[in-house]
Amino acid sequence: KQEVTQIPAALSVPEGENLVLNCSFTDSAIYNLQWFRQDPGKGLTSLLLIQSSQREQTSGRLNASLDKSSGRSTLYIAASQPGDSATYLCAVITGTASKLTFGTGTRLQVTL
Amino acid sequence: GAVVSQHPSRVICKSGTSVKIECRSLDFQATTMFWYRQFPKQSLMLMATSNEGSKATYEQGVEKDKFLINHASLTLSTLTVTSAHPEDSSFYICSARDIGWGSPLHFGNGTRLTVT
Numbered sequence: 001k002q003e004v005t006q007i008p009a010a011l012s013v014p015e016g017e018n019l020v021l022n023c024s025f026t027d028s029a030i031y032n033l034q035w036f037r038q039d040p041g042k043g044l045t046s047l048l049l050i051q052s053s054q055r056e057q058t059s060g061r062l063n064a065s066l067d068k069s070s071g072r073s074t075l076y077i078a079a080s081q082p083g084d085s086a087t088y089l090c091a092v093i094t095g096t097a098s099k100l101t102f103g104t105g106t107r108l109q110v111t112l
Numbered sequence: 113g114a115v116v117s118q119h120p121s122r123v124i125c126k127s128g129t130s131v132k133i134e135c136r137s138l139d140f141q142a143t144t145m146f147w148y149r150q151f152p153k154q155s156l157m158l159m160a161t162s163n164e165g166s167k168a169t170y171e172q173g174v175e176k177d178k179f180l181i182n183h184a185s186l187t188l189s190t191l192t193v194t195s196a197h198p199e200d201s202s203f204y205i206c207s208a209r210d211i212g213w214g215s216p217l218h219f220g221n222g223t224r225l226t227v228t
Contacts, residue, residue: 043221046219
């Protein structure tokens with residue numbers, strides 16, 4: 001059974017800092033990995049999707065890497081802003097049923 | 113980009129009543145939609161996979177008679193919480209995938225259900 005863990009569970013940084021969020025998964029036979037953002041009481045916004053054959057994806061200030069063999073992914077946020085404050089979730093698809101297994105999330109707060 | 117619309121965003125109902133939540137893919141067709149449940153400060157848990165034109169596939173521990181799923185068209189899936197109880201109070205989110213399983217999943221904004 002796939003298990004996805006995110007470290008740290010919570011993170012508070014001052015504005016402008018670069019930061020890294022970590023995601024690990026137990027079954028390396030994934031099809032892809034997706035990073036999401038969730039604002040309090042809201043749905044999910046897809047940030048980046050990395051296919052299993054890819055090693056990284058970039059979108060603006062966000063960069064996600066994938067090391068499938070070691071079961072790890074990182075989300076790098078450059079020059080953090082207060083608007084980046086949210087919960088960040090990683091999720092992997094394993095198997096043919098397209099089921100997404102979510103991590104436990106990292107609650108990020110960027111302070112002024 | 114692909115948009116998934118979920119309605120209602122918030123609902124309060126009395127114990128014993130049923131509540132229907134709709135999930136629509138607005139600009140793409142989705143043969144498969146997924147329903148998730150999220151308790152406070154916890155991650156999302158997959159409840160069931162909704163397949164257009166066939167029965168939904170439920171995850172272990174999810175009561176199919178309590179959480180009725182109907183996927184009548186390529187753009188609409190509904191989740192009905194029957195005979196709701198306070199312990200059913202939760203945040204329910206649907207998602208759908210555009211053509212090709214390699215495409216990202218798009219999520220609705222969720223429905224906050226409170227059963228009193």
